[in-house]
Amino acid sequence: MTATSTLARLADIRIIPVITIDDAAKASDVAAALLAGGIACGEITLRTPDGLAGVAAISDVVGFVGGAGTVITVDQVDRCVDAGAQFLVCPGFDDEVVERAQFHDIAILPGVATATEIQRAMKAGLDVVKFFPADRLGGLDTIKALAAPLADVGFVPSGGVNPTNIVEYLAHPAIFAVSGSWMATRAAIATGDFDSIERLSRTASGLAAGAK
């Protein structure tokens, strides 16, 4: 997939689960549970030793758009691409990381918190950014204020998104998609509670469908 085609898929799905995994052997079951609940994508963070192996595992799940999160270095970009990641998510904005992703033609969602960082992302040719940490930065009200002058950018709020605010976020035209960990928590994954992951995915996808 190209960066453009992956972004089109993510724009359609509208929810990007953030998955932090301690056992890569569970990754494909997490992806399958999210998929069964109606969410056909997810990012596995590189915050644990098994993260990269988890990215590789979900890249084999048919119909699932598997990404990597917490991508901070150029070397990680290369390794995630080698592992089969279809998109990359970063906590912040780094020109070299973005350039490397563009070299591979893989979709990248760099984190931004200010208008300055959004302008840097635009200058790099991006029109979708992650807004992180969304709740701490003022949530949708702040996004509305930023989107007024920067109307060509799509935002992916991450941090504090949950079933109580997802509809409000997704109903706003500046929101490209939302991201969060509530559907596939580290604890649920650790205990193998894939039923709850599927149930929370179904609830979230239903809410997203209602917000269209």
Ligand code: 3PG
């Ligand atoms: C993160 O930092 O892991 C993401 O922004 C998700 O945040 P959340 O756990 O508040 O959903």
